[in-house]
Amino acid sequence: MPLDGQALSRALSADGTAAALPIHTTLCRREAGAFQRAAKSGDDLLVACTQERRLFLELNQETEGAPPVTERPIRFVNIRETGGWSKDAAKATPKLAALIAAAQLPEPEPVPTVGYRSGGRCVVIGPAEAAERAATLLEDRLDVTLLVTRTGGALPQRRERAVFAGEVVQLRGWLGAFELTWRHGNPIDLELCTRCNACIDACPEGAIGFDYQVDLEACRAHRDCVRVCEAAGAIDFERSVQESGERFDLVLDLGEQPLFTMHQPPQGYFHAGSDERRLMDAVLKLREMSGEFEKPKFFQYKQKLCAHSRNERVGCDACIEVCSARAIRSEAQAGGGIFVEPHLCVGCGACTTVCPSGALAYAYPGTVDQGRRLRTMLQTYRRAGGRDAALLVHSEGAGARILEDLGRAARTDRSVHGVPARVLPVAVWHTASIGLDLWLSAIAYGAADVWVLLTDEEAPEYREALAAQAAVANAILQGLGYRGEHVRLLQARDARDLAALDAALRAAPSQPVAQPAAFATQADKRATLELALDHLLAQAPRPVDEIALPAAGSPFGAVQVDTDKCTLCLSCVGACPEAALADNPDRPQLRFVEKNCVQCGLCETTCPEDAITLQPRLWLADGGKARKQARVLHEVEPYRCIRCGKPFGTLKAIEVMIGKLAGHAAFQGAALERLKMCGDCRVVDIFSNPNEVRITDL
Structure with missing residues (x-):
């Protein structure tokens, strides 16, 4: 791929006077000595290649005098598939400089972690033969128990592990803390059964098989089985239906329908059904899941900002609705607010994206770090001569793989263009973790477009939430007179969608701001939104007093009061979590600060006279100053x-x-x-x- 060391040096230096960077074409093989010399220097290392990451780490370890990665981390960035391998690679220097500059930024501050402890106790749930086969693949690494969920099939003659039978009543929990409850109503108790086969021989209808359960539809109640099992006492037709429960660390579900139906099941749970490939994948992962594990606590929650509930009344429940892991529950009846179970949270960040108040914030990395990365990329790109940048937000998993496939296709297929020079890939843990505040900040920083690449990783809830947020962003930007669809969701499942993605990435740019902003994004979501809005309004091609916004997902709006109904009881003031509604201690007034309103609806649900309705909008009268000042909604003598x-x-x-x-x-x-x-x-x-x-x- 074409690389211009002189141009890259100028773009990456503050004053544009740095010496030309040396260009290596086979650094990982023939020129590995150059890497080793750099490693011994002790300076920060950034390798612009991700394919040979493992090789470079091994080279560092084997180089005498090179600090270990624990003392001096080595960072990696992909500039090949994402920039160098495309039809306009010769024009990609500004983009490559932006990617390199972003990769050199300091790592985010560490956050608290969430711990799991697994003793390796695994339950396999499903038909007898399938469960037994899976158990043999796990038994040398895990303590395996079987729960046979239907009659039929066969269990081995030798009893080598605990086996139960019954219908699952409830399964809840996570890695290291699953609680399984099942109901058993079959006359044969598998815990007492010695598998002597006497009952099988004695049953005249053949209603008992080698699964050692009675097929009650075939049984004619001769009770010969009870007589031959008298010593063991495992068969009792008078036994009442019983519920039993156990705790397990891991769960392998071989049922046709998963016991957890959410898009993101808990860690430690694997559903394979009858799919052989999924079974093998689950077995390989389960075998390595004994011990202690941890993950970042991806979110921060501030209850005082939460607009979910007040006085047992529910307002905003956007986070609960969007969570595909069902990790969030309402605490409206127990003091207010919500509760996020950190062990179930998968770090998608969708809850923080849809939260209108900023009560839920993405923590790793936070908005301050994410905003710094976006600003650095766009400033470096512009300093290197780039124009009309489009940020392409994609996941570090499936999204990154699709972009790599596109880059490789562009190298070998003349009909494929590849990632264009103006498109700057932004890898994130999950695409749902970046929303309206950072999108608008990116536009304020000078990006012409912000595109979000969706793959099969995204749950339906995420797609709906991101679409609603994109509609709000575009309504604001178009209302201010900026031409184009600035925020778009792009779809690509796998290599079959590369042609459509390739075409979508070559879309004409939207209208960027004339003068990019330089503000820093804040930890507070509403503060970041206000900074972005102020700049976008100041640069607006067509300033307006009011922009109507979609009802779904709007974090801005007004409160309308029916003065004929309102008695000024001020219940709404007590319910408002954001101090958007206030009284006047000197006069009977209801006052409103529109900037503070998050459209949670608590005032609407609390009002005893049904006098309040919400109006999603962005009010920009007087240059945006009016929405920041208190105005009177209702006043009486x-x-x-x-x-x-x-x-x-x-x-x-x-x-x-x-x-x-x-x-x-x-x-x-x-x-x-x-x-x-x-x-x-x-x-x-x-x-x-x-x-x-x-x-x-x-």
Whole structure:
């Protein structure tokens, strides 16, 4: 591939005066000595090749005087399939410089980890013969138990492991902590059965097979089996249906339908069904799953920012709906907010992407690190002369493999273009971990487009959430007058979709900002969004006062109040988790700061008069300043005490209260009049009439 060492040096240096980089064409073989000399220097090492990663690590280990990778990590970046192998490789220098610059950034700060401990106790669930066969493949590494789920097949004559039979009632948990419950109603108890085969010989209907279970549809109740099994006592037709439970570290499910139906099942659970290939893959993984394991805790949660619930009322539940691992549950009835089970979390980040308030944040890497990477890439690309950059967000797994396939195809097939020079691949743990705040920040940094590559890894919930977020981003950008569809979702399952992906990557660029921003993304999602919006508005080709946004996924909007219904009870103020709604201690007012509203709907569900509706929009009047200031949604004259004249409520609220209580026996005559008094005057009035019968005396 063509490489320009002089141009790369200029792009990667701060002042553009660095000496030309030496170019190596076979660094991993004939020129390996150059790598070894660099390794001995002790300087930071970045190898622009991922295919020979293992070889370079071995070379470093074998080079005398080279620090080990534990003291000086070696980073790797792919510039070949993603840039050098394409039809416009000669123009790819700005992109290669951007990829190299991003790879040189410091590693994110470490985060807390989540631990698992597996003792190797594995349960295999399924038909007798299939379960027994799988057990023989695992028994030398794991402690295997069988749960036979249906009659038929055969168990071996020798009893070499624990075997149970029954129907699964419940399976929950994760690696090292699965809890399995099953229901057993067959007359033969496999724990007591000695497999002597006497019952098989005695049964006149042949209702008992070598699975040592009674086929109750074939059995005619001769009970000869009970007689021959008297010593063992394993057969009892009077036995009631029983539930049993055990804890296991690992689960291999051979049933046709998986016991966990979510897109991302818990770690330590494998469903193979009757698929031989999936079985072998599961067996290979299970054999290595004894011991202690850990993973990063991918998320941070701040309950005080959470807009899920208040006072047992539910508002936003976007994170619960999008989680494909079912790791998030509502705590509305137990103090409010949500709970994320870290052992079930797979780190997709979809919950953090759809969270409108920033209560859930992706932690590894966080938005500060991700934003720094995007800004570095785009600044380096622009400094090297690149234009109209398109960021291509893809997963480190399937997404990276598809891009590598595309690059290799471009090298051998003239009809394939390859990854264009303006397309900058951005590898992430999962595509759902980057959303609206970082997309808009990238556009503000100068990207013309942000594309997200979806593969079979993405759950349907992720696709819907990303599509909703993309619709909001495009509505904002197009509303501001920027031409084009800036945020797009691209689909590619495998090599069969390479031609369509190749064409999609050559789309015409959207309109970028005239002057790129230089702000740093913040840990707070709303703060990052405000920084991006302020810059995009300042650079907007067509500034507007208001942009209508899609209802699904909008983190911006207004609250509309039906003043004919509203009594200014201020229940909505108490329910609002973001201080978007507020009262006025000096006057009966309901005030609203639109910038703070996350459209969670808690005010709408809390309002006893059904006077509130949500309006998804981005209000930009007065250059965006108006949405940051409090405005009055509803105001009424105060109701004044009929005894002292002090204001203590609103006219409508007092009228509603009197109307509802006027027919009540306890509120007649003077008692009804006291409802029109302030709290102090009510007390004075009650004790001014000592002969009056009060409700407290009854």
